[in-house]
Structures are given as structure tokens and as C-alpha cells.
Amino acid sequence: MALIVQKYGGTSVGTTERIEAVADKVAGFRRNGDDIVVVVSAMSGETNRLIGLANSITEEPSPREMDVLVSTGEQVTIALLCMALQVRGVEARSYTGSQVRIVTDDAHTKARIKSIDEENIRSDLSMGRVVVVAGFQGVDETGNITTLGRGGSDTTAVALAAALKGDECQIYTDVDGVYTTDPRVVDSARRLSKITFEEMIEMASLGSKVLQIRSVEFAGKYNVPLRVLSSFQDGPGTLITTDDEVEMEQPVVSGIAFNRDEAKLTLKGVPDTPGIASRILKPVSDANIEVDMIVQNTGDDNHTDFTFTVHRNDYKKASAILEALKEQLGAREMGGDNKIAKVSIVGVGMRSHAGVATQMFEALSSEGINIQMISTSEIKISVVIDEKYLELAVRSLHSTFGLGDDQTKEDN
Amino acid sequence: MALIVQKYGGTSVGTTERIEAVADKVAGFRRNGDDIVVVVSAMSGETNRLIGLANSITEEPSPREMDVLVSTGEQVTIALLCMALQVRGVEARSYTGSQVRIVTDDAHTKARIKSIDEENIRSDLSMGRVVVVAGFQGVDETGNITTLGRGGSDTTAVALAAALKGDECQIYTDVDGVYTTDPRVVDSARRLSKITFEEMIEMASLGSKVLQIRSVEFAGKYNVPLRVLSSFQDGPGTLITTDDEVEMEQPVVSGIAFNRDEAKLTLKGVPDTPGIASRILKPVSDANIEVDMIVQNTGDDNHTDFTFTVHRNDYKKASAILEALKEQLGAREMGGDNKIAKVSIVGVGMRSHAGVATQMFEALSSEGINIQMISTSEIKISVVIDEKYLELAVRSLHSTFGLGDDQTKEDN
Numbered sequence: 017m018a019l020i021v022q023k024y025g026g027t028s029v030g031t032t033e034r035i036e037a038v039a040d041k042v043a044g045f046r047r048n049g050d051d052i053v054v055v056v057s058a059m060s061g062e063t064n065r066l067i068g069l070a071n072s073i074t075e076e077p078s079p080r081e082m083d084v085l086v087s088t089g090e091q092v093t094i095a096l097l098c099m100a101l102q103v104r105g106v107e108a109r110s111y112t113g114s115q116v117r118i119v120t121d122d123a124h125t126k127a128r129i130k131s132i133d134e135e136n137i138r139s140d141l142s143m144g145r146v147v148v149v150a151g152f153q154g155v156d157e158t159g160n161i162t163t164l165g166r167g168g169s170d171t172t173a174v175a176l177a178a179a180l181k182g183d184e185c186q187i188y189t190d191v192d193g194v195y196t197t198d199p200r201v202v203d204s205a206r207r208l209s210k211i212t213f214e215e216m217i218e219m220a221s222l223g224s225k226v227l228q229i230r231s232v233e234f235a236g237k238y239n240v241p242l243r244v245l246s247s248f249q250d251g252p253g254t255l256i257t258t259d260d261e262v263e264m265e266q267p268v269v270s271g272i273a274f275n276r277d278e279a280k281l282t283l284k285g286v287p288d289t290p291g292i293a294s295r296i297l298k299p300v301s302d303a304n305i306e307v308d309m310i311v312q313n314t315g316d317d318n319h320t321d322f323t324f325t326v327h328r329n330d331y332k333k334a335s336a337i338l339e340a341l342k343e344q345l346g347a348r349e350m351g352g353d354n355k356i357a358k359v360s361i362v363g364v365g366m367r368s369h370a371g372v373a374t375q376m377f378e379a380l381s382s383e384g385i386n387i388q389m390i391s392t393s394e395i396k397i398s399v400v401i402d403e404k405y406l407e408l409a410v411r412s413l414h415s416t417f418g419l420g421d422d423q424t425k426e427d428n
Numbered sequence: 429m430a431l432i433v434q435k436y437g438g439t440s441v442g443t444t445e446r447i448e449a450v451a452d453k454v455a456g457f458r459r460n461g462d463d464i465v466v467v468v469s470a471m472s473g474e475t476n477r478l479i480g481l482a483n484s485i486t487e488e489p490s491p492r493e494m495d496v497l498v499s500t501g502e503q504v505t506i507a508l509l510c511m512a513l514q515v516r517g518v519e520a521r522s523y524t525g526s527q528v529r530i531v532t533d534d535a536h537t538k539a540r541i542k543s544i545d546e547e548n549i550r551s552d553l554s555m556g557r558v559v560v561v562a563g564f565q566g567v568d569e570t571g572n573i574t575t576l577g578r579g580g581s582d583t584t585a586v587a588l589a590a591a592l593k594g595d596e597c598q599i600y601t602d603v604d605g606v607y608t609t610d611p612r613v614v615d616s617a618r619r620l621s622k623i624t625f626e627e628m629i630e631m632a633s634l635g636s637k638v639l640q641i642r643s644v645e646f647a648g649k650y651n652v653p654l655r656v657l658s659s660f661q662d663g664p665g666t667l668i669t670t671d672d673e674v675e676m677e678q679p680v681v682s683g684i685a686f687n688r689d690e691a692k693l694t695l696k697g698v699p700d701t702p703g704i705a706s707r708i709l710k711p712v713s714d715a716n717i718e719v720d721m722i723v724q725n726t727g728d729d730n731h732t733d734f735t736f737t738v739h740r741n742d743y744k745k746a747s748a749i750l751e752a753l754k755e756q757l758g759a760r761e762m763g764g765d766n767k768i769a770k771v772s773i774v775g776v777g778m779r780s781h782a783g784v785a786t787q788m789f790e791a792l793s794s795e796g797i798n799i800q801m802i803s804t805s806e807i808k809i810s811v812v813i814d815e816k817y818l819e820l821a822v823r824s825l826h827s828t829f830g831l832g833d834d835q836t837k838e839d840n
Contacts, residue, residue: 032481032484032485035485036485066504069444069504069508070507070508070511072444073444073447073448073508073511073512073515074511074512074514074515077511077514078510078511078514080521080522081507081508081510081511081514081522082507082511084503084506084507084510084522084524085503085504085507085508087503088500088503088504091496091497091499091500091503092478092481092497092500094493094496095482095493095494095496095497096481096482096485096493096497098490098493098496099482099485099486099489099490099493099494100485100486102486102489102490102493103485103486109492110492110493110496112496112573114526115571115572115573159527160527161524161527
């Protein structure tokens with residue numbers, strides 16, 4: 017008999033019909049004898065509706081009151097799911113974050129979990145009840161309602177699984193697992209049966225928006241096996257777990273991630289003095305612009321070129337900031353391009369395999385794709401290319417590293 | 429500096445625009461230097477929307493989960509109202525029922541308040557904050573969310589005023605006070621400036637649906653001056669208070685209440701034996717039919733006639749029950765009429781004035797209205813008449829007892 021924590025996102029509980037389908041699924045697990053804790057999000061659209069109400073009053077609502085407001089979304093879902101379970105003869109009991117006592121810090125709208133009181137849940141489980149918990153929310157030490165920020169329901173599920181020492185944390189979503197790359201770009205993209213926590217973090221941050229990064233980090237830290245599955249079709253999904261479980265059977269590269277919406281900016285001929293990087297980036301981050309890749313080449317004549325990428329929406333704002341800096345820093349020239357894309361290969365196997373980078377660059381070169389920027393980490397190599405070559409690059413790399421379902425029989 | 433508890437119902441907070449209008453009103457009171465606690469209902473329509481969601485899953489949802497579900501309605505309003513107050517430069521802080529700790533029994537969907545922890549509210553008030561509390565909800569001793577039943581926000585407001593020893597509890601609604609009778613029936617109907625708790629209870633139960641009866645009883649018990657006012661227009665409203673405050677200036681009759689939707693049923697020639705009343709009424713109440721007036725005349729030949737009234741919607745069901753009882757009890761005949769109405773005169777002044785009943789009956793008789801049933805209490809006389817005479821009877825009594833605004837200068 018296993019203890020399983022299951023999380024169903026907003027789309028999976030988007031209507032009462034879908035909530036009933038989730039109840040059917042949960043009832044099946046319960047009848048198999050497993051102990052089940054279910055974490056749910058707000059019905060899809062509900063959080064946006066609530067934010068809309070707030071914004072019709074003020075563009076800058078108090079974070080404390082915002083949390084009081086939006087936390088009602090999940091509270092509605094827990095009640096409805098319990099009703100649907102009870103109709104199916106399954107005993108069930110709902111808990112808001114503050115009823116569980118998921119204690120967080122007091123950083124409203126982006127709180128972090130400090131501790132979980134698991135006593136009530138354990139007592140309900142021992143009575144054979146399914147426990148249904150509102151995701152994304154908690155309570156600070158003085159009793160204020162807090163939320164973990166958007167997508168925080170995944171984090172709630174992982175934290176509960178860690179606190180309860182659950183056997184597995186299952187994240188039900190609208191895709192049936194983590195793929196080697198986006199199947200809309202590469203036909204032969206293949207669902208991975210296993211992937212490591214680290215790889216998943218790199219994949220998630222690069223656009224495979226299956227899981228919230230924080231929840232994967234959390235799962236890795238507490239060693240909670242995570243499984244991504246589809247709410248709408250049966251199947252084993254993708255298990256996200258430790259290196260030990262995965263690495264033996266792992267190919268060198270696990271997946272190809274990419275991001276279309278990037279733009280790059282360059283300051284050329286910047287005096288190469290200590291502190292120059294922060295002098296360039298501080299005004300950018302002060303303007304709330306998130307910087308992704310940063311590349312600085314070795315310069316000559318005490319001058320260097322400094323390049324970074326931002327979200328395409330921030331391109332204009334960032335350009336204006338750099339234009340002002342150009343004068344100030346005595347740079348030679350400001351340049352930029354908002355028609356670029358980033359492609360990355362990800363895999364823990366890279367650590368022990370030399371030549372992966374070479375293989376990647378050769379593949380791109382053989383397609384006539386010019387590489388504009390390169391950045392590497394232990395388990396990832398990212399390149400920036402002209403956006404018009406994005407699909408070609410992804411397909412070429414997918415095939416080069418043998419990821420297609422016509423190329424391997426690894427998957428279950 | 430007074431401590432005022434204000435309650436705004438669903439219509440008063442039905443849209444974000446209306447919530448902003450309430451914020452304007454509350455901000456005005458706060459700037460006058462009063463300490464303000466605001467109790468709000470769910471935005472109008474929201475509670476029904478939530479019940480609709482539940483009913484699309486099951487017709488008989490668990491009461492515990494129903495409370496988790498519907499309590500979100502008020503939670504949304506408290507957050508939005510606080511945001512609107514803050515935009516106006518008024519410091520404000522929201523509390524759900526369980527955050528205040530409004531402790532109730534565990535009778536889900538119809539819980540009763542046992543105690544209120546007023547410490548947090550007092551501390552916020554002392555810091556100059558407006559405190560905004562979710563009406564209609566509480567928490568039982570083990571932390572389950574409870575609700576007080578529909579309309580329970582009035583009770584929340586009165587209970588808070590009692591706990592905080594507030595100077596006045598103001599109920600803002602869509603009418604500007606309590607009237608001598610329904611102004612849609614009698615043009616000259618007049619707003620009362622004061623009325624006693626007892627009179628208000630009789631008026632409320634007879635159809636002047638301005639206030640929830642329970643909240644008036646509660647206010648009477650704890651001696652909390654209650655004031656009914658309009659959310660939408662300025663004015664002093666109606667103060668509901670003790671006899672001492674009211675009686676001196678009070679006319680004999682304070683108001684004419686009436687109820688259209690009644691039906692009467694009679695069993696004629698029932699053997700007049702002990703226990704006969706309960707043998708008739710038990711099957712009726714077992715069928716969840718609420719009985720209003722009950723009249724049994726002194727019989728002859730050991731037989732009696734037994735008559736009672738029910739809501740018109742229950743007429744068919746009650747008739748079928750009586751038809752079965754007729755045989756069983758050996759009654760002579762079953763009769764009924766669903767075209768009746770009830771008219772009542774209400775007033776604490778009746779206690780000390782003889783002849784009020786006579787005056788009432790004469791007035792009706794002079795209009796040619798036949799009285800079918802009579803029932804009396806200390807401060808109320810009710811009669812059942814043919815429904816077609818309802819308006820005539822109400823106008824005639826309103827004039828007989830001098831209640832019109834052309835007949836008295838009592839108000840303010």
C-alpha cells in the first residue's frame with residue numbers, strides 16, 4: 017500500500033465535469049488500496065477572474081488582500097472535489113492551506129513553505145479518507161493567508177509528499193509526460209520514461225512548461241520521486257528522480273529545449289575594467305527586466321564586447337537603457353537583434369561524454385546555421401541562432417543525438 | 429468617538445463599483461473619527477453561483493464541504509473592500525470568520541455562534557484600521573469552516589457589535605428603513621424612526637424581509653442598538669432598540685404586516701381527544717412542511733374543527749396528508765383554501781390598550797371583509813382573509829391606526 021500525493025492543475029479541474037473525471041480517477045486509486053492525498057488548483061480561468069476583480073479597483077492591490085482574494089479559487093475546488101468523491105462512495109475531507117497548517121513566511125503572493133503540520137492529514141488517511149488540499153496557499157505564523165505564487169500548487173504537492181514521506185508525487189497535467197522536445201516541432205519527439213531532477217530543471221526553465229521549477233528543486237532536495245502524467249489519458253508519464261535511478265540507462269542528451277521569445281543586446285568596445293558587467297546589468301535589472309544568457313568575450317586593447325539576452329517584450333526598454341549607458345561608459349557601439357531564438361541540449365550524460373559540444377556545433381554548421389552566442393553549464397549547452405532556423409536546428413539536433421522514437425526503444 | 433459595526437448585504441456589494449461606493453461611505457465614517465468594523469456578504473449572485481456548481485455534482489452535498497465552498501463568497505468581498513479602502517488612503521485589514529475566530533457549534537450550514545475572539549480586531553482598531561469581516565461564517569472548535577445559514581451576515585454583525593460592546597450596529601440594505609407597511613400597497617406608508625426588537629421580530633417574520641429574525645433576537649438579547657439604513661441614499665433609517673427607548677412615543681400599533689402566500693387546511697369533526705393536535709401535525713412536520721397559524725375551536729359533541737395554515741407551495745402535499753388522516757382519525761370532512769392571505773397588526777402599545785382587536789375587526793367588517801381565522805400574541809393580532817381583500821384590508825387598517833405620513837408627525 018503506497019502513499020501517493022496527486023496534483024491536478026487548473027485545466028484538469030476546469031469544469032464540474034472534469035472535477036468528476038478526477039474523482040473517478042482518484043476513487044480508482046483509493047479502491048486499489050493506496051492512501052491518497054490530492055492537491056488541486058483553482059478551476060482554470062478562476063484566478064484570472066479574481067485578479068480582474070481586484071484590478072478593476074486598483075492596479076496595485078495590497079499583497080495581503082490579494083492572497084485573501086485569490087486563495088478562494090482553490091478553496092472552491094477542494095469542496096467540489098470532495099463532494100464528487102463522496103457521491104462515488106469515497107470518504108473525503110478538504111483542507112485549505114491554513115487548515116492543514118502549511119506554514120509559510122509572510123512574503124505575500126510569493127511565500128515560501130517553512131513547515132507542514134501533517135497530523136490531521138495522517139489521522140484522516142488512517143481512517144481511510146482521501147484528503148483534498150488546496151494548492152498554492154498557506155498561512156503565516158500570525159494567521160494571515162499567504163500564496164506561493166502562480167503555479168505554486170506543484171510546490172504544495174511536493175512539500176506534502178516530502179512531509180508525509182510519500183512514495184510518489186504525481187503531477188497530472190494536460191500533457192502525458194516530458195518529451196525529448198516539443199512534438200509540435202519534431203514529429204518523432206518521444207516521451208521520456210525517466211529524467212533526473214537537474215535535467216528537468218533545465219528543461220523547465222527553457223520552455224517545457226510542464227512543471228514549476230521550484231517544485232522540481234524542492235522534490236530533488238527532499239528526494240521525492242515526481243511523476244508527470246496526463247489527466248485525460250492513461251499512461252505511465254515521466255518519472256523525475258535522482259541520478260542513480262536514471263543515469264545508467266540514459267543517453268548522452270535527454271532533450272532539446274528551446275525558446276523563441278528572446279532578444280539580444282550588445283555593447284561593443286566597452287572599456288574592460290573591473291565591475292563593468294554589473295554597471296551594465298544593474299540599470300537593466302533595476303527596470304525589472306529579467307536577463308537570461310550573458311556572454312562576455314575576452315577583449316583586446318582593454319576593450320570588450322558584452323552581450324546578453326532578454327525576453328522579446330523587454331527589448332525596446334532594454335535598448336533605451338543601453339543607449340544611455342553607451343555614452344556613460346564610453347562604449348563604441350550598441351547593437352541588438354530581436355529575431356533570435358535559443359536552442360539547448362540538456363542531459364546529465366554530458367558530464368561523462370567529451371565531444372558533445374563539438375557534435376552539436378557540427379550538426380548546426382552542416383545545416384548552414386550560424387551560432388551567434390554560446391553558453392554552457394554542466395548538463396546543458398545553449399546557443400543563440402537566427403530565429404528563422406529554430407525548427408531546423410531543433411530537428412537536426414533531435415536526430416543527431418538519437419532522440420526520436422524511431423531511433424530508440426528505451427521507453428517502457 | 430463611537431465604535432460602529434456596519435453590515436453591507438449582497439446587493440450593496442454586488443459589483444466592484446458598488447464595493448467602491450461602500451468604501452467611500454466607510455471612509456467618510458472613519459474620517460469622522462469613529463472606529464469602524466465592517467461586515468460584508470458575498471457579492472449578489474455569487475452564493476447562488478457556488479451552490480449551482482455544487483448541485484451540478486450532487487443534489488445532496490456534504491454540509492461540511494458546502495460550508496468550505498460558499499464561505500469563499502464573503503472572502504472575496506472582504507479582500508476587494510479592503511483594497512478599495514486602501515486606495516482611498518484608509519488603512520484596512522480583512523478577516524475571515526475563522527481568522528477572527530468566530531467560534532460556532534459544528535452544525536454545518538446553520539451553525540450558531542458560541543464565542544468571538546475580539547482581541548485581533550481591537551488591536552487593529554487601536555491602530556486606526558478599519559476592520560473588514562466576512563459575514564455569515566465561523567469556525568468550529570476543531571477548525572472546520574462553518575456557516576450560519578443564509579442571511580447570517582446580519583447575525584455576524586450583531587454578534588460582533590455585542591462582543592465589542594459597539595455603540596450601534598448598522599445594517600445597510602436596499603431599503604431606507606422599516607415601514608409601517610409595504611409602500612407598494614399603501615402609498616402613505618411611513619418609515620418608522622424607532623421600533624422595538626419585539627415588534628421588529630413580528631414584522632420580519634410576517635414578510636418585511638429587511639432583517640434576519642435571528643439577528644434581531646440576538647440584538648435584543650445583548651441590547652445592541654440596531655439601525656436599518658439604505659446603502660444607496662443618505663438618511664437616518666430605522667433604529668431598533670428596547671421598549672424603554674421606544675414605548676413612550678409609540679402609537680398603539682406600529683405597523684401592518686401581511687403575507688400573501690398562505691393556504692389553509694381544515695379537518696372538521698375530529699374526535700376531541702387528548703393528543704389529537706399532535707397526531708394531525710406530526711405527519712405534516714415530518715414531511716418538512718412548515719405550519720404557521722394553528723387554530724382549534726372549542727368543539728361540541730366531543731368533536732372539534734382543526735385548522736392551520738401552510739405556505740401555498742405546500743398546499744397540495746399537506747392536503748394529501750390530511751386526506752389520509754381523515755380516515756385514520758375518523759374526521760368528518762377535510763377542507764382547504766389556497767386563496768387566502770394573512771394580515772397582522774403589530775405594536776408593543778397593544779399591551780396597555782384595550783380594544784385594539786375590536787378596532788381591527790370593526791375596520792375590516794366596515795369594508796365587508798370576512799375574517800376566517802384569528803390568532804393573537806401579546807403584541808400582534810393576525811387574521812386570515814380571502815386574498816382578494818388583502819390590499820383593501822391593509823390600507824384600511826393602516827388608516828384606522830393612524831399610520832400614514834399624512835396622519836402623524838412622529839418621525840424624527
